Amino acid sequence: xxxxxxxxxxxxxxxxxxxxxxxxDPQIRQNFRSAxxxxxxxxxxxxxxxDLEALRTLGASVRQNALAHLxxxxxxxxxxxxxxxxxxHWALDGDEACRIVTxxxxxxxxxxxxxxxxxxxxxMHLNHHLEQHGIDALESDLGEYLVQLAGETPSHIIMxxxxxxxxxxxxxxxxxxxxxxxxxxxxxxxxARQQLREKFMNADVGISGVNFAVAETGTLxxxxxxxxxxxxxxxxxxxIAVTGIEKVVxxxxxxxxxxxxxxxxxxxxxxxxYFNMIxxxxxxxxxxxPEEVHVVLVDNGRSGIYQDDELxxxxxxxxxxxxxxxCPVYTRVGGxxxxxxxxxxxxxxxxxxxxxxxxxxxxxxxxSLCGACGEVCPVKxxxxxxxxxxxxxxxxxxxxxxxVVRGHGAKRSTAEALAWKTWQWVHAHPAAYRLGTAAxxxxxxxxxDRLGAWTQYRSAPKxxxxxxxxxxxxxxx
Amino acid sequence: xxxxxxxxxRLRNRTGDQxxxxxxxxxxxxxxxxxxxxxLARFRSAMEPVHGEIHNCRGGDxxxxxxxxxxxxxxxxxxxxxxxxxxxxxxxxxxxxxxxxVYDEPVENWQQHLFNDVDAGLTTTRGGIAETGSLIxxxxxxxxRLTSLVPPIHVALLKxxxxxxxxxxxxxxxxxxxxxxxNALLVSGPSKTADIEQTLAYxxxxxxxxxxxxxx
Ligand code: SF4
Numbered sequence: 040x041x042x043x044x045x046x047x048x049x050x051x052x053x054x055x056x057x058x059x060x061x062x063x064d065p066q067i068r069q070n071f072r073s074a075x076x077x078x079x080x081x082x083x084x085x086x087x088x089x090d091l092e093a094l095r096t097l098g099a100s101v102r103q104n105a106l107a108h109l110x111x112x113x114x115x116x117x118x119x120x121x122x123x124x125x126x127x128h129w130a131l132d133g134d135e136a137c138r139i140v141t142x143x144x145x146x147x148x149x150x151x152x153x154x155x156x157x158x159x160x161x162x163m164h165l166n167h168h169l170e171q172h173g174i175d176a177l178e179s180d181l182g183e184y185l186v187q188l189a190g191e192t193p194s195h196i197i198m199x200x201x202x203x204x205x206x207x208x209x210x211x212x213x214x215x216x217x218x219x220x221x222x223x224x225x226x227x228x229x230x231a232r233q234q235l236r237e238k239f240m241n242a243d244v245g246i247s248g249v250n251f252a253v254a255e256t257g258t259l260x261x262x263x264x265x266x267x268x269x270x271x272x273x274x275x276x277x278x279i280a281v282t283g284i285e286k287v288v289x290x291x292x293x294x295x296x297x298x299x300x301x302x303x304x305x306x307x308x309x310x311x312x313y314f315n316m317i318x319x320x321x322x323x324x325x326x327x328x329p330e331e332v333h334v335v336l337v338d339n340g341r342s343g344i345y346q347d348d349e350l351x352x353x354x355x356x357x358x359x360x361x362x363x364x365x366c367p368v369y370t371r372v373g374g375x376x377x378x379x380x381x382x383x384x385x386x387x388x389x390x391x392x393x394x395x396x397x398x399x400x401x402x403x404x405x406x407s408l409c410g411a412c413g414e415v416c417p418v419k420x421x422x423x424x425x426x427x428x429x430x431x432x433x434x435x436x437x438x439x440x441x442x443v444v445r446g447h448g449a450k451r452s453t454a455e456a457l458a459w460k461t462w463q464w465v466h467a468h469p470a471a472y473r474l475g476t477a478a479x480x481x482x483x484x485x486x487x488d489r490l491g492a493w494t495q496y497r498s499a500p501k502x503x504x505x506x507x508x509x510x511x512x513x514x515x516x
Numbered sequence: 517x518x519x520x521x522x523x524x525x526r527l528r529n530r531t532g533d534q535x536x537x538x539x540x541x542x543x544x545x546x547x548x549x550x551x552x553x554x555x556l557a558r559f560r561s562a563m564e565p566v567h568g569e570i571h572n573c574r575g576g577d578x579x580x581x582x583x584x585x586x587x588x589x590x591x592x593x594x595x596x597x598x599x600x601x602x603x604x605x606x607x608x609x610x611x612x613x614x615x616x617x618v619y620d621e622p623v624e625n626w627q628q629h630l631f632n633d634v635d636a637g638l639t640t641t642r643g644g645i646a647e648t649g650s651l652i653x654x655x656x657x658x659x660x661r662l663t664s665l666v667p668p669i670h671v672a673l674l675k676x677x678x679x680x681x682x683x684x685x686x687x688x689x690x691x692x693x694x695x696x697x698x699n700a701l702l703v704s705g706p707s708k709t710a711d712i713e714q715t716l717a718y719x720x721x722x723x724x725x726x727x728x729x730x731x732x
Contacts, residue, residue, distance in 0.1 A: 225718075
């Protein structure tokens with residue numbers, strides 16, 4: 040399993056101090072609040088006039104069917120891609136995937152890589168790995184480019200630099216690239232375009248992610264607005280696509296349903312500017328396009344999740360980000376508080392598989408279980424149910440299920456376990472229960488008024504003077 | 517055992533229950549049978565808000581429209597594929613047009629020139645999609661991929677008769693599942709980003725302007 044290398048600097052366990060710091064930072068709260076409000080509104084508008092429930096049901100059934108036939112589809116995809124002239128590689132974990140990519144680069148004597156947006160490559164810590172091997176990897180999606188300039192990680196899976204406002208970005212570009220300070224977004228964008236054009240022309244290899252891989256035709260689909268994805272996959276002589284093994288769908292029709300849901304859920308667009316379908320390297324008489332195309336199919340914990348009847352639903356995810364846009368916790372603490380590759384609700388159900396419940400112990404609890412994520416998810420992942428399942432697993436682990444998540448039971452405390460055991464025993468023994476409640480009523484005067492965080496904005500609940508049993512008895516007589 | 521075999525074996529020997537395969541009901545995606553006029557109107561109303569510019573032309577008139585649009589923008593060099601059309605129509609035209617550069621050499625031979633000196637690229641399309649305001653691009657050896665990507669202005673010719681209601685309709689009618697080209701695209705407006713504080717900016721890495729000439 041690929042351990043989180045970002046955790047060299049970020050300890051996922053330190054969620055609470057980071058969350059507190061973010062909550063105390065008005066700039067972060069303002070940046071996320073306004074961005075998330077905007078995205079929620081756009082999504083609502085984009086689905087007007089659609090039967091959203093029926094569409095989500097379709098999305099869920101498309102993903103469920105694909106997962107039910109996953110091994111067959113992967114073999115079909117491999118066969119089609121190979122027939123199309125695309126080379127297919129398989130990687131058990133992130134490290135192996137990094138090695139495969141590095142080996143391809145080495146074989147081509149490549150020193151500079153240009154990257155399109157890919158969350159799987161973030162999951163693998165690919166940039167870090169390439170750097171260690173003397174290969175320069177430059178992000179070309181504007182948001183990713185800015186995050187890379189700042190030496191940070193994305194704070195949102197669709198809008199990586201959403202935590203920064205224009206002023207902060209202007210400062211950053213000025214410091215790192217010498218761009219004039221400006222609050223004119225057009226100007227800042229044009230400067231980045233200029234800086235990256237040269238890089239596209241000189242890059243030896245282009246690396247991208249994949250949104251959907253269509254098995255029937257052997258087609259890799261990429262969704263984007265900027266055109267950097269097209270540049271990355273068209274200009275350099277070699278293109279490497281990295282993707283999780285769960286991204287495969289059987290047919291083009293399946294793909295069209297997910298596409299309709301993805302862009303509307305993500306940014307409220309009916310479709311993105313570019314929908315790029317790649318089914319082969321430059322062929323025959325063609326005058327442009329990469330001469331080599333590779334696909335790396337990355338497992339990295341997915342085949343483990345696949346074993347479990349509940350957790351398998353996590354693999355339906357199409358990475359639209361709607362769950363984070365609608366999450367009251369994410370909106371307030373922002374993406375970096377989680378300290379994980381995937382933040383927000385999807386991160387809370389996915390990351391424990393990647394890093395284990397020991398390191399990710401706070402993730403399933405970083406939720407109010409309000410249910411908003413499950414309601415907006417375009418493929419109907421029951422996120423709140425999975426959070427509850429993982430919470431149970433983090434304190435109880437194997438005793439409930441034969442667990443597939445590493446580090447189950449990591450959060451178990453003897454005191455808490457004993458308290459619940461006692462609670463259970465008392466509720467199963469009427470005499471003890473009556474004695475206990477009567478004693479509590481008698482001692483109510485001793486109850487403290489302040490109960491920590493609970494009473495910060497509320498008054499403490501008061502125990503009744505007489506127990507429920509006594510009150511019922513009084514009424515009857 | 518190879519990573520491939522390990523992964524496939526783990527997936528095949530899954531421990532849990534039989535996985536559900538609920539029926540896929542695509543009715544929610546269906547759209548009424550729009551007339552050509554309806555489709556044109558929808559295409560326009562989907563593409564204009566994202567800054568695609570649309571001009572209706574009759575037959576060979578499109579060259580006159582193109583000539584006006586390009587001279588307004590002071591385009592001095594336009595890239596065109598080497599296929600018979602639209603090259604022949606352009607060459608036969610008496611309209612005032614920018615210098616025409618034919619894409620007939622591998623990009624490696626002239627990449628600097630392409631990136632630095634070409635103002636516009638003209639491509640055909642394989643139809644359009646009314647619902648989302650999208651163009652179907654199907655690059656070939658005669659009309660290479662970068663024609664629609666590198667120059668700051670992309671002009672696309674779209675036959676009104678080749679406008680489909682939805683992507684699914686287009687894929688079925690053109691039998692995409694029988695074989696895809698090395699690269700196919702849906703293009704729905706000029707290149708853009710909202711990565712800086714949700715503010716839209718056009719022309720990030722691809723064209724700043726997309727002009728669609730609808731030929732009736
Ligand atoms: S869990 Fe659902 S809502 Fe969240 S990113 Fe994945 S598909 Fe989108």
